[in-house]
Amino acid sequence: MKNTASINCRTLLILTLFFLSYFTNAQIGIGTVTPDASSVLDIASTSQGMLAPRMTTAQRNAITSPADGLIVYDTDLKAFYHYSSGSTSWLVMSSGTSPRVNFKRIKAADNLATVLATELSNGGGTKYLLSSNTLYEINGLIIFDHPIDLNNAYIQGLDSTEDIILRTTGNIFEGATGGNIKNVTIRAATGSIFNLSGSAAQNLVFRDCIVANSASVGTISGFGLVFLSIVQFSGNTTGITYNNITQLLLSNMGWFGNNTGTYEKLTGTFTLVEKQGGFSQVDGTAIGFDVSTSGLTITGDAVLESVVFTGTNTAGYVKAYTTGTYTGFNFNNSWSVRSAGIPTETDASATADFSMDYAVGSGLGVSFTNGANPSNIVKVGSGTPSTTYSNLFRFSTDAANRLRYLGKKKRIFQVGGSISFQVPAAGIYIIYIAKNGTAISQYKVYGRGLAANDIIVLPLNATTELVNNDYIEVFAQRYSGSNGDIVVPNMTLTIE
Numbered sequence: 001m002k003n004t005a006s007i008n009c010r011t012l013l014i015l016t017l018f019f020l021s022y023f024t025n026a027q028i029g030i031g032t033v034t035p036d037a038s039s040v041l042d043i044a045s046t047s048q049g050m051l052a053p054r055m056t057t058a059q060r061n062a063i064t065s066p067a068d069g070l071i072v073y074d075t076d077l078k079a080f081y082h083y084s085s086g087s088t089s090w091l092v093m094s095s096g097t098s099p100r101v102n103f104k105r106i107k108a109a110d111n112l113a114t115v116l117a118t119e120l121s122n123g124g125g126t127k128y129l130l131s132s133n134t135l136y137e138i139n140g141l142i143i144f145d146h147p148i149d150l151n152n153a154y155i156q157g158l159d160s161t162e163d164i165i166l167r168t169t170g171n172i173f174e175g176a177t178g179g180n181i182k183n184v185t186i187r188a189a190t191g192s193i194f195n196l197s198g199s200a201a202q203n204l205v206f207r208d209c210i211v212a213n214s215a216s217v218g219t220i221s222g223f224g225l226v227f228l229s230i231v232q233f234s235g236n237t238t239g240i241t242y243n244n245i246t247q248l249l250l251s252n253m254g255w256f257g258n259n260t261g262t263y264e265k266l267t268g269t270f271t272l273v274e275k276q277g278g279f280s281q282v283d284g285t286a287i288g289f290d291v292s293t294s295g296l297t298i299t300g301d302a303v304l305e306s307v308v309f310t311g312t313n314t315a316g317y318v319k320a321y322t323t324g325t326y327t328g329f330n331f332n333n334s335w336s337v338r339s340a341g342i343p344t345e346t347d348a349s350a351t352a353d354f355s356m357d358y359a360v361g362s363g364l365g366v367s368f369t370n371g372a373n374p375s376n377i378v379k380v381g382s383g384t385p386s387t388t389y390s391n392l393f394r395f396s397t398d399a400a401n402r403l404r405y406l407g408k409k410k411r412i413f414q415v416g417g418s419i420s421f422q423v424p425a426a427g428i429y430i431i432y433i434a435k436n437g438t439a440i441s442q443y444k445v446y447g448r449g450l451a452a453n454d455i456i457v458l459p460l461n462a463t464t465e466l467v468n469n470d471y472i473e474v475f476a477q478r479y480s481g482s483n484g485d486i487v488v489p490n491m492t493l494t495i496e
Contacts, residue, residue: 052080060090077101102133108140123149127174130155138163138184147171147195150179150204157184160210171195171218178204178223185210192218193240200224200246211236219243221268227251233259244268250275255288257281257311262319265290273302282311290319291331298334301408309341318342326393333394333406345393347407352395353417353494354403356387363422363489368478375478377432377439380419380488395495403495404471415472417460417493423449427481433462434475440464446479460493 027042029035035042043050057076068085071093080093106115113120116128123129127146130136130153138157141164148155150173157163164185165172171191173181176198186193186209193211195218196204204220207229211217217233217240220226226242229251233239238261242248248270255263255278263280265287266273280288288309309317316330324332329343337345356364364385368375381387381401389397394407405413415433423429428448432439440462447456460474472495476486 066090077103078105102131103135103137105137105139106142108142110142112142112145120146130179138165140164141166143168144172147174149173149175149177150181151175151177152179152202154180154182155184156180156182159183160185160208167191173218176202176222178202180205181207181209183208185212186214187212188214188216188218190215192216194218194220196223197221198223203227206231210234216240220245225249228253230254232256233263235259237261239263239265241265241267242270245270245273247272248274250278252277253280253307254278255280255282257283257286260284260286262287262290264288265293266296267293268295269297269299270302271298271300273298274305275307276303276305277307279308279310280317282309282313282317284313285315286311286313287319288313288317292319292322294322296321302331302335304331304335304337304339307339309339329393333408347394347409347411350394350405350407350411350413351494351496352389352392352397352403353492354387354389354397354401356381356385356401356488356491358386358489360489363487365485365487366421366476367485368476368483371483373478373480374430375483377475377477379434380431380474380476380491398471399473401491401493402471402473403493404469405466405495406468407466408468410465410467412463412465413472413495415460415462415464415493415495417474417491418457419460419474419488420455420457420490421447421476422453422455422487422489423481424484424486425452425482426450426454428479429456429481429486430477430479431458431460432475432477433460433464434473435464435466436470437473439475449481455489 027035027037027039029042031044032042052071052073054073054075057074060072060074060081066083068083070083071080073080081090082093084091104115119128119130127149129149130151132152135154135156138155140162144165144167147170160183163183166187168189169191172186172188172193174195178198193214199222202223203225204223205227210232213235216238217236219241221243224246226245227249232254234256236259239259263286282288311317318330320330321332329345331337331345335345358364366378366380368378370376383400385400387401396404396406398404419431426449428446430444430446432441432444434440443462445458447458449456474491474493
């Protein structure tokens with residue numbers, strides 16, 4: 001028995017040494033009996049993962065004497081970090097660049113009172129005052145119970161159809177600050193999307209978004225820059241009012257016919273307005289673009305370019321200026337408008353004409369006040385001649401037989417027409433186109449009467465550059481012949 005026990009002990013000792021040697025020199029497999037030869041530890045699973053230690057940034061930084069290569073997952077920064085003894089620092093395990101520290105992800109299942117506890121506290125418990133220069137990622141449907149003060153933060157989704165900001169009661173964005181909103185759908189069921197009133201130091205960028213089924217898109221007032229780009233508006237009861245904006249840039253707005261009320265309205269003073277691209281389908285009694293509010297002022301330039309206006313509204317897609325516009329048109333001289341569905345209005349299309357026509361045997365007398373030859377040069381059109389002014393677009397008349405240019409931009413005009421006049425005696429006469437009361441001598445034309453009461457008919461042609469407030473008239477001069485008035489029964493002039 002003694003020998004048998006001794007043999008068993010020796011056998012057990014040999015087996016123990018064998019297994020110790022095996023585990024010391026071979027690989028370990030978990031979930032596999034054939035661990036890879038290149039690995040010390042091979043973990044295989046198709047239904048579970050490996051969970052690394054998880055901790056906050058503060059906890060990670062509190063680790064005492066971390067080993068070179070130590071790996072943890074930072075729950076604040078949502079990234080894996082490893083410790084590098086060579087640089088004595090924690091390095092993010094990614095492309096080598098650290099993720100932004102000022103970042104929060106808001107998920108559909110999150111409790112806003114927890115995730116945005118700091119923001120709610122900073123907003124006095126009545127609003128979410130976002131942290132400046134922080135990116136808030138919207139992930140899924142987020143229902144806000146208080147308004148949001150942007151405070152120059154960034155709100156961004158990854159898919160505008162899936163990432164949604166909803167407020168069932170009240171406004172969504174309130175306050176006096178701007179920020180950046182991108183790639184989300186926004187809905188204010190009973191309130192306004194925007195209720196913002198800031199200063200010229202504030203900017204708002206709103207792009208690649210959907211605004212749907214809201215009681216009102218709202219009001220943006222007082223900002224230095226407001227830039228909206230590629231935004232779709234659908235099913236909103238009323239639209240948006242822009243007020244006192246330094247620079248308003250609207251690019252590729254899409255207003256569908258299921259919106260009602262006034263889509264876009266301008267009030268107050270603007271330095272620059274540019275609305276370019278996109279469409280407004282204006283059905284029923286809706287208004288696509290409203291510039292009718294008294295006092296609307298553009299101190300610089302305003303452009304409405306390549307916007308398609310369409311729809312069943314027969315009263316007009318644009319609610320026009322109440323003053324400063326022209327019959328059949330919508331805008332004043334501050335605007336350059338080239339958009340389908342509404343009249344083109346630019347300085348390049350400015351035009352005007354007049355026609356002075358008397359009954360046979362009568363006409364407008366024109367007196368030369370000196371007896372010399374050549375005589376003085378006098379205007380054709382004193383008093384109140386029977387002149388009809390028509391097609392005045394960015395032109396006006398403020399004196400007899402005068403056409404004054406009211407456009408903002410300098411441009412070159414073609415002037416044409418004709419004049420008929422009866423002479424008092426045989427003689428030669430000169431007719432001029434005059435600019436600002438001065439004859440343009442290079443375009444003068446001569447006419448000769450062979451006897452008293454002869455009627456001379458001459459064409460009028462000129463090319464001249466006009467700036468705002470320049471005006472055009474017709475002047476006459478006797479070159480030779482006896483003193484006496486000419487009588488003008490007919491004269492026409494066109495500028496285009």
